[in-house]
Amino acid sequence: MKNKISPQVQEMYDAVPKVILKRTIIFLSIGIMLFWSFSALEFHSINQNGLQVVFNILKYFVWPDSQGDLSIFQSIVASFKYFLSPSSYPEFDSVISRYLFSLEDYHVPYLMYETIMIAVIGTLFGAFLSIPLAFVSSRNITGRFVSILGTFSITVIRTFPIFVWGIIFIKVKGGPFAGVLAIGVSSVGMISKMFIEAIEDIDKGILEALDSAGCTTLQKIRYGIIPQLSANFISVTIYRFEINVKNATILGMVGAGGIGFTLIDAIGSFNFGVVAVCLWGIIPVVLLIEYFSTRIRTKLTTGE
């Protein structure tokens, strides 16, 4: 049985571009890439105790004191007693979950405070560095040659892994100071890239209008340029702050401050209780920061 198709419909069908060849090429190239990529994986090295490790991580994540003699209830009571007066409960030294509540140095709240502060000052430092760099590399301000040079240096900064910056800046001063500088310089890459996009989108009509009203250069900057850029700049900086908090949690791995060193050390020594405590410190903080950053940014882009 043959379906009858009206000639117009048939014409339309024939007019549909033939994409079979293109699709075949795309699928084939993706398939070849996948096949090639699978060759990188060597499954023979899988740890025999993998499942046991997963189980342990989850167990400790749910309750960091799984190994101790105390029950969950006793442990919570102990942690809070320790939180209220650290000196009077020395017998709870072995309770791991107290690290989550104790306000002493090098316990989780202190480390998270340090991590956030690294991200705060690092982001501000990065934004501060980005502003001149972005203006220099914008095509509509400095012209073709200088802007290409500027964008290239931004790309170089962006592609260096953050640990490289961490190791370089340890030469200034070890600890959180190096973290601040590493975060700052590595955020220059993204922040100035976004700033350049904002600067290149400036509406020149407004500047001409201000010119025709007889404004001075300073007034043109104040009323013509800053209002056009500020919302975008602030939004980018807040977004980068969100990323930088996550980056600051790992910078400790190269000795540049924050919670990273404690965390990676605990993972390396199979000390899952401490790992869990660190994760319990990181996760709520990052979630909260992400939530507020999204809210502020939507408010900035949609206007109150």
Added chain:
Amino acid sequence: MTNFFKAVYNLIKRTLAVIKDIFVPGKIIIKDGKEVYPPKPIGPYVVIILIIVVYFAAKATDFSIPVLVRRMLDFKFGPFSLVKRYFPPDWSFWPEIIDPLLETIQMSFLGSFLGAVFALPAAFFASSNINKNKILLTSSRLILSLFRTLPIIIYASLFTLIFGLGAVAGTIAITLFTFSIVSKMLYEKIETVDLGAFEAIQSTGASKGKSFITAVLPQILPSYYSMSLYSFEINIRYAAILGYVGAGGIGFDLDNVMKNIRLNDRVVVILFFILIVVVLIESLSRFLRGRLG
């Protein structure tokens, strides 16, 4: 003398008025007698809070500009002393890093592919206009945002405990990371699409999944491909550091040559090759995303 005091008094009064105007501006009376209230300022308050936060941050992190300047100008022990160690680079070393470099690309390609594939069903469950089941919606979103909180390298180091050292752990970490970001971008995209066709197909009695595939998927596919390419692009840069925790890729070699003073002249070579790969893949991905529109 009284004149002087009067002048000082007036000056203080005027400054206070200006300060008050910055924080709580009063009404403005225009020539024709109308009263105008300026918008409530938040800028000055934000600046004050920021200054306080920066003060405490500088205290917590030992940040100080003088130390920075002094150490930057210290060419013997400061960061610029590394230039002497890193230059001239040992270019004859390059054949040794081709393999780890290719492994980095393989890891990030496979991870991005798998993550993007898993992201599609997850986005289906996490978009509020398609999934009307509140519990399922909230729980899937919560799980996605939980996955997003931790940096990729922490996942990688946890996975090395499970899967052993090597590219497998890195690939799985990248998969998880890509899954969480692509599904977030995707469900945000799904929430903006036109649902007319979806409802029309559902009204003919088709199941939710089938009508999603026929009506919503064609609308989101271009952005889905573009998101997957974008995540591949950023994963290359993340994959370059996974080797620090032994999860495969070029990071291991980079860590090694940075730590070992005798191999320091290789650092620039590795960074140069990372730069080339990242720039190549970024421009390829930009080109393809431009074609997708």
